[in-house]
Amino acid sequence: MESTIVKSVNYNAYFGDNHVVKDVNIEIPRNTTIAVMGPSGCGKTTFLRGINRMHELIPGATAKGQILLNGEDVMEMHPIFVRLKIGMVFQRPNPFPNLSIYDNVIAGYKLNGIKLPKAERDNIVQHSLTRVALWNEVKDSLTKKGSFLSGGQQQRLCIARAVAMEPEVLLFDEPTSALDPISTSTVEELFHELKKNYTLIIVTHNMQQAARVSDRTAFFYMGELVEFDDTKTMFTNPKDIRTQNYITGRFS
Amino acid sequence: METSVDKELSPARVKTGAGFSSKKTPDTVSTNKRLKRSHRQIRAENIFRRTIMIVAVATVVLVVGIMITLAWQSRLSIQSAGLGFLWGKVWDPVRDIFGVYPFLLGTLLTSFLALIISVPFSFAVALFLGEYFPKGWMPDLLKNLVELIAAVPSVIYGFWGLAVLVPIVRSFETAIGVNAVGLGIFSSSLILAIMIIPYAASLGRSMIQMVPANLKEAAYSLGATRWEVIRMVILPYTKSGLFAGVMLSLGRALGETMAVTMVIGNTSLIPKNIFSPGNTMASVIANEFTEADHPVYLSALIELGLVLFVVTVVINMIGKRLIKGVSK
Numbered sequence: 001m002e003s004t005i006v007k008s009v010n011y012n013a014y015f016g017d018n019h020v021v022k023d024v025n026i027e028i029p030r031n032t033t034i035a036v037m038g039p040s041g042c043g044k045t046t047f048l049r050g051i052n053r054m055h056e057l058i059p060g061a062t063a064k065g066q067i068l069l070n071g072e073d074v075m076e077m078h079p080i081f082v083r084l085k086i087g088m089v090f091q092r093p094n095p096f097p098n099l100s101i102y103d104n105v106i107a108g109y110k111l112n113g114i115k116l117p118k119a120e121r122d123n124i125v126q127h128s129l130t131r132v133a134l135w136n137e138v139k140d141s142l143t144k145k146g147s148f149l150s151g152g153q154q155q156r157l158c159i160a161r162a163v164a165m166e167p168e169v170l171l172f173d174e175p176t177s178a179l180d181p182i183s184t185s186t187v188e189e190l191f192h193e194l195k196k197n198y199t200l201i202i203v204t205h206n207m208q209q210a211a212r213v214s215d216r217t218a219f220f221y222m223g224e225l226v227e228f229d230d231t232k233t234m235f236t237n238p239k240d241i242r243t244q245n246y247i248t249g250r251f252s
Numbered sequence: 253m254e255t256s257v258d259k260e261l262s263p264a265r266v267k268t269g270a271g272f273s274s275k276k277t278p279d280t281v282s283t284n285k286r287l288k289r290s291h292r293q294i295r296a297e298n299i300f301r302r303t304i305m306i307v308a309v310a311t312v313v314l315v316v317g318i319m320i321t322l323a324w325q326s327r328l329s330i331q332s333a334g335l336g337f338l339w340g341k342v343w344d345p346v347r348d349i350f351g352v353y354p355f356l357l358g359t360l361l362t363s364f365l366a367l368i369i370s371v372p373f374s375f376a377v378a379l380f381l382g383e384y385f386p387k388g389w390m391p392d393l394l395k396n397l398v399e400l401i402a403a404v405p406s407v408i409y410g411f412w413g414l415a416v417l418v419p420i421v422r423s424f425e426t427a428i429g430v431n432a433v434g435l436g437i438f439s440s441s442l443i444l445a446i447m448i449i450p451y452a453a454s455l456g457r458s459m460i461q462m463v464p465a466n467l468k469e470a471a472y473s474l475g476a477t478r479w480e481v482i483r484m485v486i487l488p489y490t491k492s493g494l495f496a497g498v499m500l501s502l503g504r505a506l507g508e509t510m511a512v513t514m515v516i517g518n519t520s521l522i523p524k525n526i527f528s529p530g531n532t533m534a535s536v537i538a539n540e541f542t543e544a545d546h547p548v549y550l551s552a553l554i555e556l557g558l559v560l561f562v563v564t565v566v567i568n569m570i571g572k573r574l575i576k577g578v579s580k
Contacts, residue, residue: 080475088473094466098488108474
């Protein structure tokens with residue numbers, strides 16, 4: 001049987017007095033792709049940012065309950081170790097504008113002050129860029145600034161940057177919402193490849209995307225996890241009336 | 253000037269537009285009205301453009317005018333001392349020997365020393381207010397207090413320097429065994445350092461606050477600590493702005509007169525070290541202008557002003573160059 005990698009137990013998140021994630025219990029199996037969908041403001045992004053403790057960086061943000069990574073509570077771990085094990089890709093591509101493509105990929109090592117021999121660095125860069133299907137496009141311009149790339153390429157560079165740290169889980173916060181359709185499908189194809197090595201949790205408000213890329217789908221509504229099931233079951237035979245309404249477009 | 257006239261929208265040209273030649277339908281009346289209004293708007297636009305151009309040009313003329321005045325008024329001194337004025341080491345108005353070197357040195361020493369002392373404080377304030385605590389009553393208060401530093405009249409700094417700082421510096425000098433005067437380059441630099449903190453600090457703060465949150469988040473998501481985010485994201489992103497703030501501070505330090513005059517010790521000798529009394533170009537002008545009893549003396553002081561002006565302009569230009577280089 002598949003093993004659980006991320007598990008949340010009665011997870012609650014707040015912005016000040018605003019209760020945005022309510023008692024979420026979820027078990028995410030290793031090497032699967034999970035889509036997290038729901039209308040705007042349903043708490044899906046906040047939940048995602050809770051997993052790698054990015055939520056608490058916002059002033060006034062607090063959380064209760066547990067997020068377990070391989071059975072270990074991330075709230076007990078140092079946030080830096082949590083984030084090294086759980087990579088993240090953001091809504092808007094955010095390569096470091098002052099760094100070259102090469103340096104962007106190994107930025108995680110640089111930031112953490114990890115010194116590597118040149119050969120190993122080269123290896124990581126090539127490996128990571130190959131993983132995100134960007135190597136052939138940029139191998140001759142590795143010294144150019146990352147901001148010269150197109151939006152889709154930049155987003156893949158950001159995925160490479162996260163992959164380079166060899167995390168166990170990759171979080172995606174609406175990774176294609178700032179991209180054109182062609183770049184979107186490139187990134188979506190990547191998900192199938194990345195799933196072999198990582199567990200992917202993808203927040204999306206695009207239902208078609210959730211259906212296309214994920215094994216399982218979680219539906220959030222008003223801060224609650226309404227339903228979590230196989231994607232196919234979820235879209236063909238939702239159990240909860242709210243899921244049904246959302247999928248059939250009765251509210252958005 | 254000529255090209256801007258070409259570009260001006262002329263009402264006459266608008267009149268020949270297509271809409272005007274159409275037949276008299278009820279619509280044309282309102283069209284006419286609308287066109288009339290747009291004629292007025294075009295005229296107003298032209299008047300506005302000319303006005304702001306005149307004002308802008310006047311500002312430039314004023315600066316050039318000051319420079320010309322300084323050059324013209326210092327002609328007596330230029331004739332008598334020539335270029336020797338710039339590196340002459342003696343300033344002796346009684347014998348009509350005027351050399352600016354001791355004051356040039358005094359100005360550059362006090363300003364750069366002040367800069368070195370103040371930059372760590374400015375950056376600390378900028379980081380604290382820009383990154384660590386951008387909101388809340390305490391940072392607001394601190395921000396206002398820091399900006400208040402710039403609002404205090406410089407003569408008050410002079411008083412404070414004489415009453416508080418100079419005795420402290422004097423006992424410090426006694427302790428380390430140099431000639432204990434208290435008044436001098438070092439005291440002036442300390443006063444200047446305090447006075448220029450807000451310039452680099454406020455510019456730095458606003459630059460640091462402008463660093464996009466998504467870049468900082470990218471670094472945090474890769475396991476960076478706060479310090480690593482500052483070093484690898486915030487500083488590279490804001491370096492040209494931080495540097496511009498430092499240049500602003502330097503410009504202020506170079507020209508500061510009153511406070512420096514009060515604590516620098518006012519001697520025309522070349523300073524032996526940073527604890528020696530001395531004079532800056534600005535402090536000499538302030539001190540001796542009323543005593544200048546013959547035309548060459550007066551002219552020499554004005555030439556001193558000209559040199560100060562040129563030094564400030566040159567340092568500013570170098571600074572702009574460096575900012576460009578840094579931001580690449």
